[in-house]
Amino acid sequence: MFFTRALPLQLRMSTYGLESQQHFLSLGPFLQMHIGVATRPLWLPPSFTCWSAVRTHMGLTLLTASVSFKFLRPPPCIYTSSSCSEATPVQNGLFFCSLYLIALGTGGHKPCIEAFGADQFDGEDPEENRYRSSFFNWWYFGQCFGALIALSVILYVEDYIGWGVGFGIPTVAMALALSLFLYGSKFYRHQVIFSSPLIGQKTVSDTEVGELLVNKSRTKLSHTDQFRSLDKGCPEKSAHETVLNAKEINLFARLIPIWGTCLMYGVVFAQCSTFFTKQGSTMDRKIIGHIEIPPASLQCFIALSILVLVPVYDWIFVPLAKTFTGLEQGITVLQRVGFGIFVSVLAMVVAALTELKRLKVAKDNGLVDMPTATIPMTIFWLLPQYILYGISEVFAMVGMQEYFYDQMPNRMRSLGIAVFLSVLGIGSFLSGIVISIVDEISSRSKEGSWFQDNLNTAHLDYFYWLLAALSALNLCTYIYFSSCCNVTKSEERIFVYGEVVN
Numbered sequence: 001m002f003f004t005r006a007l008p009l010q011l012r013m014s015t016y017g018l019e020s021q022q023h024f025l026s027l028g029p030f031l032q033m034h035i036g037v038a039t040r041p042l043w044l045p046p047s048f049t050c051w052s053a054v055r056t057h058m059g060l061t062l063l064t065a066s067v068s069f070k071f072l073r074p075p076p077c078i079y080t081s082s083s084c085s086e087a088t089p090v091q092n093g094l095f096f097c098s099l100y101l102i103a104l105g106t107g108g109h110k111p112c113i114e115a116f117g118a119d120q121f122d123g124e125d126p127e128e129n130r131y132r133s134s135f136f137n138w139w140y141f142g143q144c145f146g147a148l149i150a151l152s153v154i155l156y157v158e159d160y161i162g163w164g165v166g167f168g169i170p171t172v173a174m175a176l177a178l179s180l181f182l183y184g185s186k187f188y189r190h191q192v193i194f195s196s197p198l199i200g201q202k203t204v205s206d207t208e209v210g211e212l213l214v215n216k217s218r219t220k221l222s223h224t225d226q227f228r229s230l231d232k233g234c235p236e237k238s239a240h241e242t243v244l245n246a247k248e249i250n251l252f253a254r255l256i257p258i259w260g261t262c263l264m265y266g267v268v269f270a271q272c273s274t275f276f277t278k279q280g281s282t283m284d285r286k287i288i289g290h291i292e293i294p295p296a297s298l299q300c301f302i303a304l305s306i307l308v309l310v311p312v313y314d315w316i317f318v319p320l321a322k323t324f325t326g327l328e329q330g331i332t333v334l335q336r337v338g339f340g341i342f343v344s345v346l347a348m349v350v351a352a353l354t355e356l357k358r359l360k361v362a363k364d365n366g367l368v369d370m371p372t373a374t375i376p377m378t379i380f381w382l383l384p385q386y387i388l389y390g391i392s393e394v395f396a397m398v399g400m401q402e403y404f405y406d407q408m409p410n411r412m413r414s415l416g417i418a419v420f421l422s423v424l425g426i427g428s429f430l431s432g433i434v435i436s437i438v439d440e441i442s443s444r445s446k447e448g449s450w451f452q453d454n455l456n457t458a459h460l461d462y463f464y465w466l467l468a469a470l471s472a473l474n475l476c477t478y479i480y481f482s483s484c485c486n487v488t489k490s491e492e493r494i495f496v497y498g499e500v501v502n
Contacts, residue, residue: 049108049109049112049113049116049181050109050178050181050182051108052104052105052106052107052108052109052112053105053109053174053177053178053181054105054178055101055104055105055108056101056102056105056106056109056174057105057171057174057175057178058101058105059098059099059100059101059102059103059104059105060098060102060167060170060171060174061171062094062097062098062101063095063098063099063102063167063171064164064167064168064171066091066094066095066098067095067163067164067167068163068164068168072091072094073087073091073095074086074087074088074091107421110417110421111414111415111416111417111418111420111421112414112417113181114139114401114405114417115405115413115414115416115417116188116414117135117139118132118135118136118405118413119189119413120188120189121135130328133328133329133402134314136398136401136402136405137310137313137314137398138310138314139401140306140310140393140394140397140398140401141306141307141310141311144302144303144306144307144310144393145303145307147299147300147302147303148300148303148304148307150170151296151297151299151300151303152297152300154166154169154170155294155296155297156294156297157169158294159294251407251408251409252408252409252412254407254485255404255407255408255419257481257484257485258334258337258403258478258481258482258485259404259419259422259423261474261477261478261481261482262337262341262396262400262423262478263423263426263427263430264341264427264470264471264474265340265341265344265396265423265427265471265474266423266424266425266426266427266428266430266431267427267428267430267431267434267467267470267471268344268347268348268427268467268471269344269389269424269427269428270424270427270428270431271348271351271431271464271467272299272302272386272389273296273299275460275463276298276299276351276382276385276386277295277296277298277299278295278455279295279355279358279382279455279460280295280296280298280379280382281295282358282362282371282374282375282455282456283295283358283374283375283377283378283379283381283382284374284375284376284377284378284379285374285379293379295379298379298382298383298386299386301383301386301387301390302386302387302389302390302393303390304390305386305387305389305390305391305394306390306393306394309390309391309394310394310398313394317330318330333399333402333403333406334399334403334482334485335482336395336396336398336399337395337396337399337400337403337478337482338475338478338479338482339395339396340391340392340393340394340395340396340397340399341392341396341471341474341475341478342475343388343391343392343395343396344388344389344392344396344471345468345471345472345475346388347385347388347389347392348464348465348467348468348471349464349465349468350384350385350388351385351464352461352462352464352465352468353461354381354382354384354385355460355461355464356461357377357381358375358377358381359456359459359461361375361376361377362375362456363456367456368456368457369454369456369457370456371453371454371455371456375456400420400423401417401420403420404416404417404419404420405417405420434466434467435451435463438450438451438463438466439451442459442462447459450462450463451463
């Protein structure tokens with residue numbers, strides 16, 4: 001909403017701006033993992049997290065300043081006027097610089113802090129390994145609790161008090177969180193990474209290994225027949241480290257088909273923060289008397305559904321499913337992700353039907369050519385699609401985090417979380433490409449573009465049907481690849497320094 005209200009930008013351009021920031025936010029971890037590996041592979045997650053958190057805090061501070069001082073932002077937009085004063089290049093540049101600085105910082109600490117949290121559980125201890133599976137559920141629970149605060153309290157403050165105060169609250173919260181993380185640093189377990197399979201070099205000398213190695217893993221990394229062409233890089237008489245590198249890269253390559261079939265989910269996921277919010281802004285948002293709910297706050301129902309479903313999943317569904325399947329996790333991780341993708345298809349179908357209803361109400365009340373008029377249809381019609389998004393996230397998002405972390409070799413697990421985040425980043429990027437292509441093609445039709453600024457003459461319902469069809473086809477592809485994928489067991493994937501057990 002800040003893009004269209006305060007800068008202001010057109011609907012399509014504001015969507016591009018938000019999605020570009022989102023895919024940079026999600027691709028940042030993947031890129032920084034590679035940069036970190038190439039420049040200093042022995043960086044420890046706590047220190048890297050701290051520096052990244054500092055960058056995030058700097059971005060938040062700059063963002064707060066850009067909306068608080070008059071000379072750093074354009075004049076307020078008067079909606080009764082036919083035109084609004086646009087932001088200057090300097091104002092736009094400062095604003096987007098703060099967004100990308102936040103994305104750069106968040107992209108650094110987000111994968112490291114989650115992998116570091118999961119590393120606190122010993123994978124070789126059966127009881128701790130069981131709790132590590134629950135860790136991803138409750139990690140996402142915590143994230144959604146924070147999102148709920150942001151989508152309710154913070155958005156209300158931004159709408160009715162000011163953008164400066166709204167952005168200032170997370171700035172202070174980030175500083176407090178960093179202080180708390182530093183305070184607990186003496187209690188953490190640390191893993192030392194001795195080399196990188198991606199660049200094929202040791203990062204710690206043999207002397208340093210003897211000094212740093214405390215608890216040496218004794219489990220093995222087994223051989224696989226998939227991607228056998230990579231075995232050419234490790235002949236029988238090669239050094240142990242070379243053999244290990246090739247096997248770990250082999251293991252990484254096996255994740256690519258699943259990663260590719262998850263990208264369409266990232267495209268669908270991008271819609272809840274863009275077009276869904278704009279839909280809500282045209283509808284009746286009153287809840288009690290004259291109190292109105294901000295359209296973006298409806299996303300809090302995604303968080304609410306997740307906060308309800310995560311305990312249900314962990315405490316009820318998993319034990320119940322375990323009695324039928326005999327699996328410690330109830331169902332396999334790939335089954336969990338697949339069901340989440342299926343629910344996302346249902347969410348797009350419901351979104352298309354709801355938008356069709358909204359357009360009909362606008363036409364019946366003669367509001368088609370009145371883009372600023374409130375359509376006499378409560379915003380809570382959008383609730384079903386938001387709740388379906390929440391159900392989908394409990395299965396797909398948490399499942400993908402656990403899968404990409406768990407199937408990575410020990411010394412590549414931060415990269416595994418970064419790979420998961422890249423699904424959202426590339427999905428957001430692909431969403432922008434799809435919007436561009438559809439906009440170009442639909443603009444040539446008599447009805448005009450599907451993404452007109454006047455949503456009453458646009459056709460978001462067509463776009464949602466298109467996404468539902470593409471997601472359904474993608475789900476079939478996912479089922480095929482997941483049925484061919486061999487999930488490695490925990491005891492077969494752990495890194496052993498100086499020894500490869502066949």
